[in-house]
Amino acid sequence: xxPFSFEWIWDMGHVVFxxxxxxxxxxxxxxxxxxxxxxxxxxxxxxxxxxxH
Amino acid sequence: MxxxxxxxxxxxxxxxxFTIGIAIVSAVLLWGVYxxxxxxxxxxxxxxxxxxxxxxxxxxxxxxxxxxxxxxxFTGLLRYILKVxxxxxxxxxxxxxxxxxxxxxxxxxxxxxxxPLRGWxxxxxxxxxxxxxxxxxxxxxxxxxxxxEFIPNILENRQVNKVPFFHHLAHNMHGVMAVxxxxxxxxxxxxQGSLGGVAGVLFGRPFAVxxxxxxxxWTFFLFTWSAAAFGPCFTLLITKITEVITxxxxxxxxxxxxxxxxxxxxxxxxxxxxxxxxxxxxxxxxPSLGFTLSHFYTDNSFYGxxxxxxxxxxxxxxxxxxxxxxxxxxxxxxxxIAFVLGTIxxxxxxxxxxxxxxxxxxxxxxxxxxxxxSWQEVATTILPVAYGxxxxxxxxxxxxxxxxxxxxNR
Numbered sequence: 001x002x003p004f005s006f007e008w009i010w011d012m013g014h015v016v017f018x019x020x021x022x023x024x025x026x027x028x029x030x031x032x033x034x035x036x037x038x039x040x041x042x043x044x045x046x047x048x049x050x051x052x053h
Numbered sequence: 054m055x056x057x058x059x060x061x062x063x064x065x066x067x068x069x070x071f072t073i074g075i076a077i078v079s080a081v082l083l084w085g086v087y088x089x090x091x092x093x094x095x096x097x098x099x100x101x102x103x104x105x106x107x108x109x110x111x112x113x114x115x116x117x118x119x120x121x122x123x124x125x126x127f128t129g130l131l132r133y134i135l136k137v138x139x140x141x142x143x144x145x146x147x148x149x150x151x152x153x154x155x156x157x158x159x160x161x162x163x164x165x166x167x168x169p170l171r172g173w174x175x176x177x178x179x180x181x182x183x184x185x186x187x188x189x190x191x192x193x194x195x196x197x198x199x200x201x202e203f204i205p206n207i208l209e210n211r212q213v214n215k216v217p218f219f220h221h222l223a224h225n226m227h228g229v230m231a232v233x234x235x236x237x238x239x240x241x242x243x244x245q246g247s248l249g250g251v252a253g254v255l256f257g258r259p260f261a262v263x264x265x266x267x268x269x270x271w272t273f274f275l276f277t278w279s280a281a282a283f284g285p286c287f288t289l290l291i292t293k294i295t296e297v298i299t300x301x302x303x304x305x306x307x308x309x310x311x312x313x314x315x316x317x318x319x320x321x322x323x324x325x326x327x328x329x330x331x332x333x334x335x336x337x338x339x340p341s342l343g344f345t346l347s348h349f350y351t352d353n354s355f356y357g358x359x360x361x362x363x364x365x366x367x368x369x370x371x372x373x374x375x376x377x378x379x380x381x382x383x384x385x386x387x388x389x390i391a392f393v394l395g396t397i398x399x400x401x402x403x404x405x406x407x408x409x410x411x412x413x414x415x416x417x418x419x420x421x422x423x424x425x426x427s428w429q430e431v432a433t434t435i436l437p438v439a440y441g442x443x444x445x446x447x448x449x450x451x452x453x454x455x456x457x458x459x460x461x462n463r
Contacts, residue, residue, distance in 0.1 A: 001179065017181045027236050028194070028233065028236060031232050035226050039224075
């Protein structure tokens with residue numbers, strides 16, 4: 001599953017299969033991380049605005 | 054009792070009535086769960102599978118729910134990538150149906166492998182020469198996409214949305230939904246296709262094997278195409294059933310007409326390709342392997358030519374024609390008939406491509422493997438239906454699933 005796993009072989013099959021999997025999982029992870037961080041920033045900004053008013 | 058959780062301005066049945074309904078369906082669910090635990094604790098001897106016939110009924114259910122769940126990826130593709138704006142009024146429901154279908158598919162696979170504690174082996178000790186490994190990867194990743202697409206709808210619940218963080222999270226997730234939808238379309242293309250590809254590469258099964266393009270047999274493309282064609286049919290059918298049960302109109306006609314029209318054209322193009330594929334297989338592929346067409350449809354008590362005609366003509370050509378013509382598409386009765394036929398058609402296609410393939414004799418000493426599933430198989434196949442009804446009921450009651458509901462029910 002990972003290049004450091006003892007079963008890993010650097011061949012086309014492993015690169016295509018796991019490359020595709022990690023590419024998709026990477027996009028989902030990055031997308032969700034962005035949403036969570038931005039939501040946290042927006043929430044903090046909101047509470048700051050309310051405090052200053 | 055739960056009125057604070059119900060979307061503002063929406064009317065729902067009383068809580069006791071809702072609870073009674075859920076309890077009735079839960080009894081069916083528990084029956085399925087009991088059968089599932091029997092399969093896990095006592096083993097797959099609870100099924101009627103044997104060394105001669107190794108596919109349980111639930112594998113058909115697995116492929117069928119994945120196919121009808123294709124409405125989520127295709128509607129998402131149309132809404133977020135191709136910017137068909139009207140579909141924003143049905144996309145939430147399409148996602149919920151997709152979520153139910155894919156979680157059911159994963160549950161069925163967990164039963165099928167017999168030892169669910171070893172489910173992670175397919176990732177850790179992956180066979181990178183197997184199309185089913187690709188299916189497992191894409192199915193799991195696409196289920197994550199559907200969960201991500203479902204989350205904003207949950208966060209829009211009246212009480213949850215009052216929490217500022219959740220409110221912002223839902224808003225931000227809507228903002229980048231196109232990225233998730235594109236990833237979902239990519240994953241769906243490959244896992245829907247590979248499920249068909251698995252059949253097409255079975256060179257030892259003349260009923261299934263097909264020529265193709267590079268490493269992909271034609272069944273790869275036909276499976277993806279059929280899921281995109283018939284998935285929206287299923288979404289519209291469940292929407293109609295929900296409208297009948299709730300006694301409310303939930304989606305405007307123009308949205309239904311549009312999705313039905315797209316589905317109709319997809320069905321017509323798919324079924325044309327399917328007919329060409331079938332004729333070529335019957336006239337060239339099968340004879341080249343020493344078989345005639347009649348070998349696959351005679352000398353048994355169940356699989357006759359009727360199944361071919363029903364799948365392709367009655368449940369393929371007919372719904373396609375109904376949905377592409379304006380006069381028939383806008384006729385409520387004919388439209389529902391088309392949705393029902395389309396849904397039966399895609400389920401029948403998956404039946405043929407999974408169960409009939411295994412039933413057809415190949416060697417001269419083989420016999421037709423006509424198979425009756427055990428009650429445990431039936432119960433675990435009905436289990437996802439009960440689960441789906443419960444999840445739809447809860448989502449409809451507490452989440453703003455249909456943006457046009459308030460306007461249509463003043």
